[in-house]
Amino acid sequence: METYNLQDDSYLKVLRPLVEAYQAIFEVGDRHIRSMGLTPAQFDVIAELWGTDGLTAVELSQSTLLAKASLTGIIDRLESKGLVERHAVPRDRRSMNVKLTKAGIALHRKCFPAQAKMMRPYFERALSQHDVNVLQKLLVRLRDSCRKR
């Protein structure tokens, strides 16, 4: 079988474990989100709304990188679950302010620490405090490099 002569390439040495680690972690988190009856896209919107006083569809579109027409359905489903509300914006009657309800806030408050509590042991049994600091530093460097053109 053909190879690409990339064995001495640092790129692949890091990329593959990074992808696999991400996927292993994500699988756990994903199951948790779905067990609450949410999809990842719906949870993304809740996370974006968290800590704000509401966002418009255009603002959500920018932060989630979704088309605004795609958001309509996602917001519909969150609204039908009672987790967000649409409010009129007095200043601009074209806009809607999308805001977490009390139930939405409660769900996030319940979900987030539960997720952390569940995931923490997987991290702690694998990494020392020193490992954590090193890993964080290297990942931030890599992230920033990939973000910059």
Next chain:
Amino acid sequence: METYNLQDDSYLKVLRPLVEAYQAIFEVGDRHIRSMGLTPAQFDVIAELWGTDGLTAVELSQSTLLAKASLTGIIDRLESKGLVERHAVPRDRRSMNVKLTKAGIALHRKCFPAQAKMMRPYFERALSQHDVNVLQKLLVRLRDSCRKR
């Protein structure tokens, strides 16, 4: 704004940079895959088939974690693009052997080094050879921990 008292949690210190690094890398890769007219799920299947002499639907189902009924459609679309072929298995007439065509092999061959060539500088300017080895080791440990129950 409320906080969760998780500042001293190694979990978040690593998780956030890991997710952000993954997303920064994959924004580039995802665009590349879609520019070839493929979806991530389709490319996953191609990547699983690469280097094999063909796999059955059940084997693909296991490696991609998709329901076998979901794979039917994905394989259909790859087949209609001429990238994979279904072959009968003489030993067991219930099974299908799904295999990359020449075009599928060519696509992977074209895509993969192009991706590597594009991504490599982002890695190399951020990490020394020593960094690469450390990062790889820590990510593998984390991955394995998250995979194990």
Next chain:
DNA sequence: TATTGTTATACTCTATAACTATA
């Protein structure tokens, strides 16, 4: 004219259940 959000439409992913052909 330009912008905000929705509708209309279409495609893909994904799952479960029922079915068929085989083993």
Next chain:
DNA sequence: TATAGTTATAGAGTATAACAATA
């Protein structure tokens, strides 16, 4: 009976284009 794959069905995500209301 059990297994491999497909079909049927359904829900969700995603995009583009067209539209109504408003700016």
